[in-house]
Amino acid sequence: MPQPENTDLSLVDAYWRAANYLSAGQIYLLDNPLLTRPLAPEHIKPRLLGHWGTTPGLNFVYAHLNRVINARDLNVLFVTGPGHGGPALLANTWLEGSYTETHPNVSRDAEGMRTLFRQFSFPGGVPSHVAPEVPGSIHEGGELGYSLAHAFGAAFDNPDLVVACVVGDGEAETGPLAASWHGNKFLDPAHDGAVLPILHLNGYKIANPAILARIPHDELDALLRGYGYAPHYVEGDDPAALHPRMAQVLDEVVDEIRRIQEAARAGDTGRPRWPMVVLRTPKGWTGPAEVDGVPVEGTWRSHQVPLAGVRDNPRHLALLVDWLKSYRPEELFDADGGPKPELLALAPRGELRMGATPHANGGLLLRDLRLPGTAPYAVEVTKHGTTTSEPTRVMGRMLRDVLTLNADRRNFRLFGPDETASNRLDAVFDVTARQWLAERLPTDEHLGTDGRVVEVLSEHLCQGFLEGYLLTGRHGLFNCYEAFTHIVDSMFNQHAKWLGTHRKLDWRRPVASLNYLLSSHVWRQDHNGFSHQDPGFIDHVMNKKAEVVRVYLPPDTNTLLSVTDHCLRSRDYVNVVVAGKNFTPDWLGPEEAALHCARGAGIWEWAGTDHGLTEPDVVLACAGDAPTLEVVAATALLREHLPELRIRVVNVVDLMRLQPETEHPHGMPDREFDALFTTDKPVIFAYHGYPWLIHRLTYRRTNHRDIHVRGYKEEGTTTTPFDMLVLNDMDRYRLVIDVIDRVPGLGVKAAGLRQLMQDQRTRHHDHIREHGEDLPEVRDWTWPY
Template sequence: MPGTLRRYRRACDYLAAAMIHLKDNVLLTEPLRPEHLKPRPLGHWGTCPGLTLIYAGLNRLVADTGQRTLLITGPGHGAPAIHANLWLEGTHAEYDPRLSLDGHGLAELVRRFSWPGGFPSHLSPEVPGVIHEGGELGYALATAFGAAFDDPGLLVACVVGDGEAETGPAAGSWHSPKFTGQGDGRVLPILHLNGYKIASPTIYETMSDDELTAYFTGCGWTPLLADVRDTDDPDTPLADALARAHAQDSGPPPMIVLRSTKGMGLPATSPDGTPLEGTFHAHQVPLPGAADDPDQIAELERWLRSYRPEELFDADGVPADDLLAVPPEPSLRLGRVPQANGGQLRRDLPLPGLGKFAVEVTEPGADQASPTEVLGSWLAELVRQAPDTFRVVCPDELESNQLGALLEVTDRQFGRDVRGYTEHLGRRGRVLEVLSEHLCQGWLQGYLLTGRHGLFPCYEAFVSIVDSMVNQYAKFLKMSGEVPWRAPVASLNYLLTSDGWRQEHNGYSHQGPGFINQMLTKKADTARIYFPPDANTLLETMYRCLSSTDLINVVVAGKRDGPVWLSPEQARAHCRAGATVWPWAGHEGEADVVLACAGTTPTVETLAAAQLLADAAPDLRVRVVNVVDLLSLCPADRHPNGLSEEAFTECFGDNVPVIFAFHGYPSAVHEVLHGRRGAQRFHVHGYLEEGTTTTPFALLASNRMTRHDLAADAVGRARGWSSAGGDLARGFHRRRDELLALSYRDGEDPAEITGWRWPR
């Protein structure tokens, strides 16, 4: 077997090098010429030989043990190595017959890599066996743990590059085993320590074996060191480490530190004397100027021929029999593990009915309830009914966000003994709480992509910590939707609470709705943004989100007691429509002005403004519209949730000014309205990046979002009210300032604000 594995790796390394450089003459059956080379050679060679070494070692382990194994590759730009292995094991051909195990398939594989319309230079959803692209570094290990939760028979082997290991998310991820519990699979990290990132040594390269052992032992691992730099048989040290890791069944879990040579197999230097093998110069394309430099193309040909492809493939390009015998049986091959196409494993959640959890409404606004507290009871029932396929990940904020009912039916999962006082902590639970948004995001991504369901509650201001991660995940979903064999996965659901309008006590640092704008950059097929105004609409919204697939749903909801505006039946109709007129809050028929709102606090201020106008300007015809689905404002030809022109006009009229109280930055509403006729008549109040530690009313005032600001704007813009409106507007502003002065004097808002109720 060692000799066969060596030949197998030689074949993979040859294919990887060919993918980076060649577009023709892929088996070197004639002398290499410039026209055989790709005009834009792309790829990362440096990690490829090490990745193939790991892939071959895992093949051997799986073949010997029958262990079901998912491979997650942090250094995703080592894609040529993964493609080579997938081709040799026959998985590529199963998903695409054009990648057949012969010369035609080999030529197609080599040509397609980093070619327009072909495979990207990094791993992607088009590639079998992949749930993590590894384009942006730092998230592989958290994703691996997410995949392992609730799958006790699964081994997730995770390659972490030593450059990636320098990132903050990767550093936090080393603590993930402390959160695994009974019924979870195993994660085997392999730190691929080849010494260099793009242009300099890595931190981990500078650490001695003793330092590495101490560091990973302190993180809770049993580190196994495998140094293959100075041996002609690198397969044996790695095989020994893999066998020890697989056999260990007690104590801190094993992880492997694999020291290898960067770009193994390269020439020592380039023709101009630049060192290559074992240096950062091996990181990307080793000989990028070969098409124009005779010395480089000659060196490239010598390098490629050093793999002796004629010994590995026959004249028709078919791999030798011993190479084809290396991968395990088809059902156990790394590219075919079912968890890598988790949508095929996904089953709909047994969502409880909403009836017994909804709040009965005697009349709009007369009853009070915390939206998230009501939701928490429903989620607790869901956990009872889905004990193995639904998890909640949260940055230590579950009870703060009024979702504590979950802890009546499940523990926070934690795998270590704790010396101090704890509550609701156990070895198995549906809740994972860690003060790292990165870990929550990575865990949930891995969990969803392997066929399960979940929810990510988070403080609104701090979910932006995962902006970059959700960017990558949105791209993964977008590309997955274009791959015919990828089955839909459960949607990624964010519940953003502790919103900025009620973070006056925590101050400016906790006031930030920017994640909404971030989501507006995503494809219409991917992103959804909801602002349920009360408890019943939150229940209905979450039911819809947890029923959906292949979406990123952002739900922004209040956690404090607030008015319940809609009955369960009205909430259902409202959420189905996306935006509706609330006739009980305004006038029937034609309107002089529309008061629109989206969000819990903006809804309260809008209805309070409607009351102010009813008292001060009873002849002003006001229509009140609530928007629960922000993207319903988009033109229907731009977004599938967009209101039809008829429905939009029914809500907002034709030429009527619209005063819009919005939860987030005003620019978000203007962006979604782009393309609507008469969009300039929308005058949006929202968060203006003004904040501090203050009172709720003072925070609203600093952002011109009080009921008085809305009412003043309404009378100032309403048709036919240009003269009378000025005096009324000044009166509204004067009263706002009087109330604000009381807030500053007393340190709390006046009863006129805190005691306001609808109806009076």
């Protein structure tokens, strides 16, 4: 077997043993970190938490990557896919010094080692997963299924980066991970970095065998080759044999990556077969082989804590001592408890350390987007509500120019599940293509090896690619049909939690916000039917920490432009923008839209009859494009039939404005809310989503009992656009009836109008069933005043 480059594998083995010792110590030890005294029950944590099973394999990979980084001067980002690998990454970053640089209280000596051990999975300490607190990480250890998507997102537009992604064999059973293998069809070796998947087969999940570890070798090899990879195998349980094999394989795959990139950068446009590594080692490798007569190493029993009774069982305590001493810590750490100098020689220097790479602290690399502003795309509005435009189509022109302005920086991409054109953003294809390295046919359009639009029919991959892209210092936007954004509910959860923690760490720098555009929304999915009608992603987002999430419901084109400009400039948020793609009335001119979006909520004096100067009889409020149209149309009917009624129209763009300022940074103080919505007048609120969210946001307000909300209530089918509103009682005629029913004394006076509105609903019902389209007075309505 040829020897790897610049190799002293005994040093790699020592480093691996040191990481294993530190990892086991984190799970068990409260004190006596170097075993300088006989280990006693009081040195053991009272609650043993953490996971050993996957850890020694991760340590093995990390140590070998250190060797190849030094030998080849590589920039490597390490992504930890196995869910419970926290001890490994904490151990390795402490060994290389990056952990102490970000957490100075955890010094590289005996006292620092004691702190490292004590804090792990301990009250006031650090989680058992690879979390934001761990330098070098962009991937939360609990996010099973997303590691490889994050890795590809990190590699896009990072031509000098190698992303080493360890994929756990349990994680490999998830749907998102199974789809993520296809990331190699989007990775351009001419302009992107490389992803090195390392599939770690240790045989078991928590209690069950792992599928990929239990299928025949030929079947596994065929699967991976079918995905388009060239797998290299490192298999066994004898470190003496596996160290040289792993070193040899890593040298081979790095050579392959370089050949692929050099060929592509010399003009080869073919899709390469990227290398990957399959590492098969025992679960709980190097831990106790047997406990109480039962096998542990190489079985599911090593997944978490191999020795559970250490405090109370002297035999278990003795086994723990033997286990820890098997790593020969006296050879690894000096008298002060720091790693010995010869051990530190394996750790790369400076930013080449995987825990110190700036790619894992993307704010260090982030450059502001060059933005064109909103003026070049603004729709002229000479009279409110009398012209129409397609909001997202105009937004697409703005995004086209964002791509153009930042072409040289290569720091902005659009991601979406085959819906960029459907969501009317297709102007971007004037200047870029869809990234695509698989086969192309003459009938294809807008496909290229260097596109700025990534489309794949997996919301999981779109989200994962974008998250990896953002966390390594770039900008982007994810556009999706509203109903199917729910597919990434869990991924959104994890990213929002990551940001919540990331914001508290002063050494982590702000990153670009995760921007969602939800279009093809609930009120204009009449043609696709009930399956495509669900506005509930907003409700899900609203559960997260107020300092992280923002929700915007621009009612027309100019407000969408203003919101988009704001979101693309923002940092450390998740911005959810819900906007229609169909022709929508132009309510506000560019200056009015900018002012209205800056307020987040405000009175539309031109629509109401109180002019914001007198106390209204009723407030008609709206949030969302379809609700806004119905509120304004209802106002026109009321002005026509009840001219003496004082009506105030309030539009809400920023949903967070409805909360008190004590609950959200954008929230309104009570005095401002009361001035806007009154303290005792009926408020009829037409809302884009599920009605109860508005009640949840306003339940503390003075006049909450007078707020009546109309919204989506799970009534949907294949029908006409206006019928969707009628089915959910949010149409203009129903809103007029609500006003009549809730303004004191109006019911008797306006009985005839109420009856007329009911009759209009009946006419609508009969008309659409005969003609298949909405009433002309609805379909062609414009603001008459």
